[in-house]
Amino acid sequence: MTRRYVIVGSGAAGVTAAQTLLRADPAGQVCLVSGERYGYYSRPGLAYLLSKEIDEGQLFPLRLDKLRNKGLECVTGYAVRLEPGNHLLHLQDGRALPYDRLLLSPGATAVMPDLPGIHLEGVVKLDTLEDTQHIIKLARRGTEAVVVGGGITALELVEGFTARGMKVHYLLRGDRYWSNVLDPIESAMVAERLKEEGVQIHTEVKVSEILGKQHVEGVRTQTGEIIRCRMAAFAVGIRPRLELAKSSGVNVKRGILTDEHLQTSAPDVFAAGDAAEITDPLSSETILESLWNPARQQGQLAAGNMAGGSQAYQRTSAVNVTRLAGLVTTIIGQVGQPKSSPDRDVKGIMRGESETWRQVSEAMVAKNYTQACRVRLFVGEHTLRGALVIGEQTLSRPLQHLIENEVDITTIRMALLDPQADLMQIIRDYDHEYLSTMPHHLGYAQ
Amino acid sequence: MPNFITLLFQPTSNQQTRLAQGQVVPEANRCVQCGICSYNCPAGIDVREHAAEGTPVRDSRCLTCGECVMRCPRGVLHFEQIALARMKECGE
Numbered sequence: 001m002t003r004r005y006v007i008v009g010s011g012a013a014g015v016t017a018a019q020t021l022l023r024a025d026p027a028g029q030v031c032l033v034s035g036e037r038y039g040y041y042s043r044p045g046l047a048y049l050l051s052k053e054i055d056e057g058q059l060f061p062l063r064l065d066k067l068r069n070k071g072l073e074c075v076t077g078y079a080v081r082l083e084p085g086n087h088l089l090h091l092q093d094g095r096a097l098p099y100d101r102l103l104l105s106p107g108a109t110a111v112m113p114d115l116p117g118i119h120l121e122g123v124v125k126l127d128t129l130e131d132t133q134h135i136i137k138l139a140r141r142g143t144e145a146v147v148v149g150g151g152i153t154a155l156e157l158v159e160g161f162t163a164r165g166m167k168v169h170y171l172l173r174g175d176r177y178w179s180n181v182l183d184p185i186e187s188a189m190v191a192e193r194l195k196e197e198g199v200q201i202h203t204e205v206k207v208s209e210i211l212g213k214q215h216v217e218g219v220r221t222q223t224g225e226i227i228r229c230r231m232a233a234f235a236v237g238i239r240p241r242l243e244l245a246k247s248s249g250v251n252v253k254r255g256i257l258t259d260e261h262l263q264t265s266a267p268d269v270f271a272a273g274d275a276a277e278i279t280d281p282l283s284s285e286t287i288l289e290s291l292w293n294p295a296r297q298q299g300q301l302a303a304g305n306m307a308g309g310s311q312a313y314q315r316t317s318a319v320n321v322t323r324l325a326g327l328v329t330t331i332i333g334q335v336g337q338p339k340s341s342p343d344r345d346v347k348g349i350m351r352g353e354s355e356t357w358r359q360v361s362e363a364m365v366a367k368n369y370t371q372a373c374r375v376r377l378f379v380g381e382h383t384l385r386g387a388l389v390i391g392e393q394t395l396s397r398p399l400q401h402l403i404e405n406e407v408d409i410t411t412i413r414m415a416l417l418d419p420q421a422d423l424m425q426i427i428r429d430y431d432h433e434y435l436s437t438m439p440h441h442l443g444y445a446q
Numbered sequence: 447m448p449n450f451i452t453l454l455f456q457p458t459s460n461q462q463t464r465l466a467q468g469q470v471v472p473e474a475n476r477c478v479q480c481g482i483c484s485y486n487c488p489a490g491i492d493v494r495e496h497a498a499e500g501t502p503v504r505d506s507r508c509l510t511c512g513e514c515v516m517r518c519p520r521g522v523l524h525f526e527q528i529a530l531a532r533m534k535e536c537g538e
Contacts, residue, residue: 045480048519058481061494292478321476321520328521393521397473 003028005306006089006097008079008244009105010034011043012292013273015062016299017103017306022070024307031073031097032064033089038129039064039074044292044352046132047153050160059129079106082248084266101268101306104256105299106241108274108290111347112234113148117210124233126157127351138231141165146219146227148207149235150178150345152322152352155190157233158199159325168199169227171219173344175203180343180358181335186374186390193325202227237347238290240275253277254348255288260312262302270306272298278313280356289354291320316404317386318354321396330396333386333403334378336360361385366416368423375423379416382408395424398431407434468527470508470515474500476522483514483523497522 005021005028007014014032021030041059048054064074075097081090082102089097110127112118124135139145145161147154148171155177161168176187191201202221209220210232218228240255251257251265255277262270262278273295280287294315301313317333336358349355363378363385373391377384377399383406387399402409412430415421474497483493489507493514496503503514515523 042479042481044478045482048480048482053517054480054482054485058485061479061481061498293475319476321522323519328519330521396521397524 003100003307004098005030005101005103005303006099007032007103007105008034008089009103009107009273009275010036010040010064011105011107011273012295013105013107013276013299013302014103015040015064015067016296017105017272017303018067018072020300020303021307022067022072024304024309026071028307029073030071031075031099032067033075033077033079033091033097035076035078036128041129043128046126046129047156047160049132050126050135050156051163056129056133079244080247082244082250082266082269084248084250084269087268099268101270103299103302103306104245104250104264104269104271104275105273105295105302106244106275108238108240108351110153110235111237111239113207113236115207115210117212117216120210120212120216120232121214122212122216122231123210124231126153126160126233126235127238135160135231135233136164139164139166140230143167143230144169144228145231145233146171146207146229147233147235148219148345149233149237150174150343151235151237151350152320152324153235153350154345155194155324157235158194159197159323161231161233162197162199166231169229170194170199170201171205171207171221171227172201172203173206178343178345181331181353182388183376185369186376186388189327189374189390190325193327197325207232235350236345237349238274238351239348240277240288242275245271245275253286255286257286261305261310262298262313263305268306270302272302278315280315282315282317283356283359285359287355288349289318289356290349290351291318291354294318294354318356319400319404320352320354321393322352324390327390328393329391330387330389330393330400331357332388332400333357333384334359334361334363335376335386335388357386364417366421366423368421377416377423377427379409379413381413382410384409395427398427402427402431402434407431468525470496470503470510470523471526472497472500472502472522473524474498474522476520478520480519482517482519486513486517488513493523502526 045059077091080092110125145166146169147157206222207219208222211218216232242252245256256271258271264271274290277286319332321330363380366377368375376388378386384403389396477497481494491505
């Protein structure tokens with residue numbers, strides 16, 4: 001019997017699932033339901049469109065037409081209700097799609113604060129291609145912009161506006177940037193670079209109102225200060241899209257709850273990507289994350305299981321390499337700040353982030369700081385638990401390799417914890433030595 | 447002040463070093479498919495496709511100029527000596 005698969009959402013998880021299903025079950029029917037006007041595009045690439053490093057056409061790594069030619073059925077529409085008992089998915093326009101296996105990969109959406117003036121023209125976010133086009137349309141060289149929020153997206157907005165010749169005010173609620181992942185020195189490095197670019201940083205400031213009649217003219221802070229601006233951008237967090245799952249009786253907590261096979265509480269319904277709440281085997285806690293590669297891995301694994309497989313999701317340490325104020329930064333595993341107060345600039349999680357980064361491990365911290373780079377390692381009893389490399393990235397790959405593979409570091413543990421240690425040399429030598437003992441070593445990119 | 451002659455010959459010497467270091471090799475699991483690499487390739491190679499597949503850039507048009515390696519904001523690409531066995535594995 002031909003199996004019919006329906007996928008809700010055309011992001012990284014959904015499209016990877018579609019590709020996998022077309023390969024895994026050539027006789028099956030695969031249907032992708034999406035309300036996205038532009039289909040599948042690189043959401044992380046939006047920051048580079050805003051900073052003028054690419055043009056819009058570059059955002060599309062794969063046109064869905066290519067998959068259509070391979071048999072994918074693309075349905076444009078919004079899924080509003082699921083009947084798991086009858087294996088039916090209802091769309092807003094009244095259509096009902098039957099399925100044998102269904103994947104929920106609706107992604108997440110940016111949260112906007114509830115402030116007077118939030119609906120004024122010129123209040124923007126960087127969440128979709130439409131949002132980015134809107135910002136580009138409104139951006140004017142020499143005018144002022146206010147950015148409110150934290151995490152990677154807030155800095156992408158700051159850098160994007162700066163690249164477009166705007167004068168930027170960056171407003172932080174806390175006393176420093178990304179306080180639950182970066183340490184005070186790293187936050188200061190980012191702040192220093194922003195200041196060099198002419199960005200004015202305002203700490204411990206809360207916006208109480210956005211001013212203007214039709215268009216934004218400024219923001220008022222809680223202390224009554226008025227900052228004049230033409231645009232007010234917010235990046236205060238994202239929220240998984242849960243409406244469909246909730247209204248259909250699928251178990252949700254902060255995301256759509258999944259078991260180790262990425263199956264939800266409803267029979268034959270799976271979930272993957274930013275909307276899925278998965279169990280982290282390393283900590284046994286359920287976590288949310290918004291990272292491109294895990295979304296793809298989950299899409300692939302869920303699709304394999306939908307096609308009859310029974311594979312458990314083996315997540316490795318969360319990794320992201322990104323740019324913070326022009327400084328390339330790698331974050332791997334658990335790098336949480338033990339004594340830090342929660343980051344007041346972000347509600348929930350941000351794009352490009354994993355909740356596991358905020359986990360505080362029992363590990364000891366080793367740091368190295370040179371002009372070109374700063375390395376912070378979380379040294380456990382026998383393995384490295386996390387690492388943050390900001391600036392020069394020579395150690396990024398070796399560390400990712402040692403942490404992901406849980407390589408035993410007992411023999412270099414004491415050397416790493418020596419305050420005078422040259423971490424770069426020790427890690428490089430150890431990783432090289434370890435790799436050379438591996439049979440058929442052919443490099444990292446295997 | 448930097449030596450003018452050194453500056454003049456720097457690109458060539460850099461290129462020679464890179465050539466000696468091998469091909470552009472991607473690490474697929476770091477790539478977010480933004481396309482900056484392909485956008486900046488002077489030879490018009492779709493480096494992103496290599497990054498998606500995790501295959502070394504063995505395109506004869508590749509100048510090993512390093513534009514893609516340096517522009518990638520995610521550290522996906524690097525130069526690496528490719529063993530012949532590996533090339534065969536990659537079907538190249």
